[in-house]
Amino acid sequence: MRGSVGSAVRSAWESREGRLGTVILLALVIVAAVGPPFLADPATISDAVAGAQGLSPAHPLGTDHLSRDVLARVVVGARISLTIAALAVGLSVTLGALVGLISGYLGGIVDTVLMRFVDGALAIPRLFLLLLLVMVWEQVPIGALILVLGGTGWLGTSRVIRGEVLRLREEPFVMAARAIGASPWRIITKHLFPNVTGPLLVAATLGLGDVILIEAGLSFLGLGVQPPTPSWGGMILEARPVLLSAPWTSIVPGTAILITVLAANLISDALQAALEPRGA
Amino acid sequence: MVGWLLRRLGQAAITFAASLLLLFLVMRVVPGDPLARLEGDIPLSTEEEALLRRRFGLDRPVTGQLADWIAGVGRGEFGISIAHYPETVGSLIISRLPPTLLLGGTVLVINFTLGLWLGVLQARHRGRWLDRWLTRLSLAGYSMPSFWLGLILVSIVSLRWHLLPAAQMTDPLLPANAGLATRTFDVLRHLILPALTLCVVTLAGTMRYQRTAMLQVLRLDFIRAARARGLSERRVIWRHAWPNALSPILTLFGLWLPILVTGSVFVEYVFNWPGLGSLTAEAIAARDYPLLMGTAMLASALVVVGTVVTDVGYMLIDPRVRYR
Numbered sequence: 001m002r003g004s005v006g007s008a009v010r011s012a013w014e015s016r017e018g019r020l021g022t023v024i025l026l027a028l029v030i031v032a033a034v035g036p037p038f039l040a041d042p043a044t045i046s047d048a049v050a051g052a053q054g055l056s057p058a059h060p061l062g063t064d065h066l067s068r069d070v071l072a073r074v075v076v077g078a079r080i081s082l083t084i085a086a087l088a089v090g091l092s093v094t095l096g097a098l099v100g101l102i103s104g105y106l107g108g109i110v111d112t113v114l115m116r117f118v119d120g121a122l123a124i125p126r127l128f129l130l131l132l133l134v135m136v137w138e139q140v141p142i143g144a145l146i147l148v149l150g151g152t153g154w155l156g157t158s159r160v161i162r163g164e165v166l167r168l169r170e171e172p173f174v175m176a177a178r179a180i181g182a183s184p185w186r187i188i189t190k191h192l193f194p195n196v197t198g199p200l201l202v203a204a205t206l207g208l209g210d211v212i213l214i215e216a217g218l219s220f221l222g223l224g225v226q227p228p229t230p231s232w233g234g235m236i237l238e239a240r241p242v243l244l245s246a247p248w249t250s251i252v253p254g255t256a257i258l259i260t261v262l263a264a265n266l267i268s269d270a271l272q273a274a275l276e277p278r279g280a
Numbered sequence: 281m282v283g284w285l286l287r288r289l290g291q292a293a294i295t296f297a298a299s300l301l302l303l304f305l306v307m308r309v310v311p312g313d314p315l316a317r318l319e320g321d322i323p324l325s326t327e328e329e330a331l332l333r334r335r336f337g338l339d340r341p342v343t344g345q346l347a348d349w350i351a352g353v354g355r356g357e358f359g360i361s362i363a364h365y366p367e368t369v370g371s372l373i374i375s376r377l378p379p380t381l382l383l384g385g386t387v388l389v390i391n392f393t394l395g396l397w398l399g400v401l402q403a404r405h406r407g408r409w410l411d412r413w414l415t416r417l418s419l420a421g422y423s424m425p426s427f428w429l430g431l432i433l434v435s436i437v438s439l440r441w442h443l444l445p446a447a448q449m450t451d452p453l454l455p456a457n458a459g460l461a462t463r464t465f466d467v468l469r470h471l472i473l474p475a476l477t478l479c480v481v482t483l484a485g486t487m488r489y490q491r492t493a494m495l496q497v498l499r500l501d502f503i504r505a506a507r508a509r510g511l512s513e514r515r516v517i518w519r520h521a522w523p524n525a526l527s528p529i530l531t532l533f534g535l536w537l538p539i540l541v542t543g544s545v546f547v548e549y550v551f552n553w554p555g556l557g558s559l560t561a562e563a564i565a566a567r568d569y570p571l572l573m574g575t576a577m578l579a580s581a582l583v584v585v586g587t588v589v590t591d592v593g594y595m596l597i598d599p600r601v602r603y604r
């Protein structure tokens with residue numbers, strides 16, 4: 001069945017790129033989940049006089065300008081960045097699915113109003129919307145950051161899901177369900193939703209890469225995760241003054257972002273190819 | 281067709297109105313007041329605060345402020361910057377436009393030449409190693425934070441090798457009587473790194489659009505017919521297939537228009553490029569809401585214009601597209 005998630009995941013796993021992305025992302029999640037207790041305390045300033053130190057057995061990825069262990073900070077940063085991204089993407093995919101399903105199935109005035117709103121919101125570049133929202137706080141709390149990242153990421157998804165629903169609505173199995181008197185809510189949850197899980201998964205993996213990049217960008221501008229909490233974007237910001245004398249302090253977090261976003265994009269490419277073989 | 285065009289423009293106007301309303305709501309209904317930032321720094325007396333509120337129109341009820349704002353937008357006035365008082369948002373934006381157009385235009389031209397060519401190349405080598413590696417490389421570029429790539433390039437090319445300038449658009453030490461050639465060369469040297477950074481992170485999109493469009497054309501019968509007539513591969517690709525796979529140019533132009541004008545906030549910020557992107561970054565740092573609103577509004581107007589241009593373009597170039 002087109003749009004079903006099982007077959008898409010299976011064929012994505014069969015492609016080399018899709019498998020590579022999945023393995024990398026899983027490895028990152030595991031390291032972020034279980035790594036921190038085995039590493040140095042990311043906040044400990046062991047010897048501030050020493051400044052940024054290069055790679056050594058005690059500090060495999062060196063230390064930053066405040067003598068904090070870069071490996072520990074990048075792993076804890078992974079925990080922060082991945083948690084924010086996962087929760088924000090969960091929120092935006094849920095909202096996108098809800099709005100798309102309701103708008104597409106109910107049609108009429110609900111559809112018109114919702115889609116006009118989505119069009120208007122889509123016309124504002126996401127970064128500007130985020131900047132205006134984030135500036136409300138002097139120092140944005142992580143919960144609020146997740147809310148604004150998730151709340152600005154569902155618009156495109158809702159359009160995609162609505163399109164799928166418009167197609168599905170005319171299918172015999174939906175008409176049959178309507179004919180035997182199933183309620184709109186039952187049709188949406190039991191008949192339509194299972195058939196849009198594929199596009200939702202694509203939206204989730206695409207959104208994951210986007211959110212990690214945007215969160216890093218906001219933190220780099222000083223508007224995202226606030227120090228001393230380590231985040232990848234924030235680490236690059238703090239490394240800027242020692243760009244030349246301690247290059248590892250900016251190379252490490254940037255590479256972490258690159259690998260994570262690349263893994264997410266590889267997965268979404270493989271899923272898209274599995275769901276929509278024409279474009280490959 | 282005129283009817284269709286009018287309806288399309290009406291739709292665009294509604295979309296833009298919706299985004300303006302949303303921007304206003306974001307600015308005013310969420311907690312926080314543009315003056316709260318100023319008060320944090322300098323304690324204001326009641327009279328001073330009242331004066332400031334009157335000056336920025338903040339003493340009126342929210343609906344009145346919305347009406348003021350819409351009337352201002354209608355007159356082409358976008359308010360007064362708080363950080364750059366008394367300069368207007370409009371004049372600030374216009375003064376920062378040329379550098380952004382230069383940078384964005386350069387990147388656009390590279391995308392529409394190198395990017396499209398690489399996409400065609402990929403389609404011709406579909407599934408083979410050249411295609412696979414170009415996909416991987418461009419995807420890696422797309423997955424990089426642009427500000428990080430910019431910093432790495434600056435640290436190697438500018439700080440270590442001293443080959444190119446690290447920031448700004450012109451050398452402040454250039455003698456005032458320098459000739460046009462020297463000045464142009466100076467700007468070009470400053471342009472290379474930011475343009476390269478933006479190209480690396482954007483090329484993947486262009487290549488992908490062109491590759492997909494080209495693949496769809498290459499499997500059509502008339503291409504097989506052209507090959508069967510014994511035409512050279514170059515002629516088949518560039519004279520027969522490519523002109524029919526040009527739709528990415530329209531789509532991409534629509535998507536590019538906002539970036540072309542408002543610039544990349546991150547790249548301009550890292551390279552201190554004196555365009556609209558940096559102006560946005562400065563507005564953030566100074567908590568200058570009217571200025572940020574102005575750039576956001578400009579960006580969304582351009583998004584709307586971009587989609588209309590794309591739709592109209594499709595109708596003009598593709599006789600299969602018929603609008604009612």
